[in-house]
Amino acid sequence: MEKLISPLPRAAARSVATHRPVLAVAQLHKSYTIAGERQEVVRGVSFSVEPGECYGLLGPNGAGKTTTLRLCLGLTDPDAGAITLRDLPVPRSAREARRRVGVVPQMDNLDPDFTVTENLLVYGRYYGLTDAFIRARIPQLLEFAGLGSRADARIQTLSGGMKRRLTLARALVNDPEVIFMDEPTTGLDPQARHLIWDRLKTLLAEGRTILLTTHFMDEAERLCSRLAILDTGRIIAEGSPRQLIERHIEPQVVEVFGDGVTSWAQAHGHRLARRMERTGETVFCYAADASGLLRSLETQPGLRYLHRHANLEDVFLKLTGRELRDS
Amino acid sequence: MSRPYVLPACSLRFVPVWRRNFLVWQKLAIPSILGNFADPLIYMLGLGYGLGRLLPEIDGMPYIVFLAAGTVCFSTMNAATFEALYSAFSRMHVQRTWEAIMNAPVTLDDVALAELLWAVTKSFLSGLAILIVAWALGLVASPLALWILAVIPLIGLAFAGLALAITALARGYDFFMYYFTLVVTPMAMLCGVFFPTEQLPPALQALSAVLPLTHATQLVRPLLLGTVPDDVLVHVAVLLAYAAVGFYAAVVLFRRRLLK
Numbered sequence A: 001m002e003k004l005i006s007p008l009p010r011a012a013a014r015s016v017a018t019h020r021p022v023l024a025v026a027q028l029h030k031s032y033t034i035a036g037e038r039q040e041v042v043r044g045v046s047f048s049v050e051p052g053e054c055y056g057l058l059g060p061n062g063a064g065k066t067t068t069l070r071l072c073l074g075l076t077d078p079d080a081g082a083i084t085l086r087d088l089p090v091p092r093s094a095r096e097a098r099r100r101v102g103v104v105p106q107m108d109n110l111d112p113d114f115t116v117t118e119n120l121l122v123y124g125r126y127y128g129l130t131d132a133f134i135r136a137r138i139p140q141l142l143e144f145a146g147l148g149s150r151a152d153a154r155i156q157t158l159s160g161g162m163k164r165r166l167t168l169a170r171a172l173v174n175d176p177e178v179i180f181m182d183e184p185t186t187g188l189d190p191q192a193r194h195l196i197w198d199r200l201k202t203l204l205a206e207g208r209t210i211l212l213t214t215h216f217m218d219e220a221e222r223l224c225s226r227l228a229i230l231d232t233g234r235i236i237a238e239g240s241p242r243q244l245i246e247r248h249i250e251p252q253v254v255e256v257f258g259d260g261v262t263s264w265a266q267a268h269g270h271r272l273a274r275r276m277e278r279t280g281e282t283v284f285c286y287a288a289d290a291s292g293l294l295r296s297l298e299t300q301p302g303l304r305y306l307h308r309h310a311n312l313e314d315v316f317l318k319l320t321g322r323e324l325r326d327s
Numbered sequence B: 001m002s003r004p005y006v007l008p009a010c011s012l013r014f015v016p017v018w019r020r021n022f023l024v025w026q027k028l029a030i031p032s033i034l035g036n037f038a039d040p041l042i043y044m045l046g047l048g049y050g051l052g053r054l055l056p057e058i059d060g061m062p063y064i065v066f067l068a069a070g071t072v073c074f075s076t077m078n079a080a081t082f083e084a085l086y087s088a089f090s091r092m093h094v095q096r097t098w099e100a101i102m103n104a105p106v107t108l109d110d111v112a113l114a115e116l117l118w119a120v121t122k123s124f125l126s127g128l129a130i131l132i133v134a135w136a137l138g139l140v141a142s143p144l145a146l147w148i149l150a151v152i153p154l155i156g157l158a159f160a161g162l163a164l165a166i167t168a169l170a171r172g173y174d175f176f177m178y179y180f181t182l183v184v185t186p187m188a189m190l191c192g193v194f195f196p197t198e199q200l201p202p203a204l205q206a207l208s209a210v211l212p213l214t215h216a217t218q219l220v221r222p223l224l225l226g227t228v229p230d231d232v233l234v235h236v237a238v239l240l241a242y243a244a245v246g247f248y249a250a251v252v253l254f255r256r257r258l259l260k
Helices: A009-019 A064-072 A094-100 A116-126 A131-144 A160-171 A189-207 A219-223 A242-250 A261-272 A290-296 A312-320 B013-027 B029-054 B063-094 B097-102 B108-136 B143-169 B175-190 B203-208 B212-225 B232-258
Strands: A021-035 A039-051 A053-059 A080-085 A089-092 A101-103 A178-182 A209-214 A226-231 A232-239 A254-258 A275-278 A284-285 A303-309
Touching: A009 A254, A009 A261, A021 A064, A021 A131, A039 A064, A039 A080, A039 A232, A053 A064, A053 A219, A053 A290, A064 A080, A064 A178, A064 A209, A064 A219, A089 B029, A094 A101, A101 A312, A116 A131, A116 A160, A116 A290, A131 A160, A131 B029, A160 A189, A189 A209, A189 A219, A209 A226, A219 A312, A226 A242, A226 A312, A232 A312, A242 A312, A254 A261, A254 A290, A261 A275, A261 A284, A261 A290, A284 A290, A290 A303, B013 B029, B013 B097, B013 B108, B029 B108, B063 B097, B063 B108, B063 B143, B063 B175, B063 B212, B097 B108, B108 B143, B108 B232, B143 B175, B143 B212, B143 B232, B175 B203, B203 B212, B212 B232
Parallel strands: A053 A209, A053 A226, A101 A178, A178 A209
Antiparallel strands: A021 A039, A021 A080, A080 A089, A226 A232, A254 A284, A254 A303, A275 A284
């Protein structure tokens, strides 16, 4: 029976010392047969996650994020490619590798038959931990999740944010080196999201590694030290949020909308912006220096505009396009 | 999973999964145990005494004794089937409990084994309850009947294995109605639960001979009467074969469904 003592375990410390990635993925391929048609949903994905960093996988729906996570956990076999998780080959040694991995799934799958405490106890047993060890750990986990007063509450009585926090606490029951999070704040209100982000920062400060999928750009910008943008099964850009913005997009954005936006765009926008995009009734003007655009817009009383710095969302939309992804 | 047909590789990691189900059961233990006793007791007393008055002895025993042996097998089959169909499906599909478990160092094969053995456990409680009732009614002839305690888990294994394979194919709870209508209910009529299989036309007798519940009743009924059953090894082997084939099919189908 393993005993978990320190928040930064020996295996992770060794990885830090040798700078070996916690997770290394090389040339991953995975196809499914959907409605009789063979579809490759992961097409040659390679990346590595260094100890202590938060690495993000960004992409629209159907980009292959969740499949990539499942492949990394050894829950499905790749058609080709190599995965090393905690220095162990996956899927061959996936079970052993998962011993020090925590997972926060996209959909809540807390055990509805149990109380908050029982959920943690039962989940800890799946890792081969003793009841005594888990029970000693539960107060810390509940405090971390802000559920100290809810120890004996039934799952059905928890709010969405509380359930998510309990799911996060459950993922920590085995004191993981690395935590996989699949869209951890989808469906939460702003307060609940900020609380989750705050907890994730605490985990990073403790030296844990996080692999995160999201389609919230602000979430990625806030948390990730590096991220990869995935589209139709391929990584189309990788870097820190700042690098991606600098590399792929002009620094200034002016969003213009209102009556006469089309004629303004044709007469002035084209000339004053380095690049323009249109979504519905809004024109996005990208420029290194927006002063010309702003002077022109001040003379157009019918138009409204918003001037801001370029962000990750602009990069994302530029690279993956603005059309809807309904899959 | 690129090789879904390899034999199940199970480990002791199934134990915490079994314990999870046990903990849920403990919370509802009292109504569950009452149900184990009440339901079959009503059946046995109603049919046994009501119908038994009208019937001469069957195969040299009072009808209620005949029925008690059949009910042990029937209840065990039902309990194993229900647990491995409805409850396992809830945990696999509706609650996504399996998904949560498989993120821990527990494999699908371990989860499937835990579900199999949990269904056997539930069915054991059911079969045991009938046996206790039969004993309390003075229907148990000798301590030889204690061997029934070893037969019940075999019956449970056979039906839990088959039912898990059905669960692996199910898209919703409605699907299980087919299994009950086409498999479980006919089996109850064909396998010597309520009346001797000799009453059946020859074609149905031939079918009956290969059904698992027939082999269950042929083990339990003599043991309840205090005699050693004929062809013990054949009956045990048939029940184990159903369990093995069912469980293997279930694991292959679960892999194709969940590990793709």
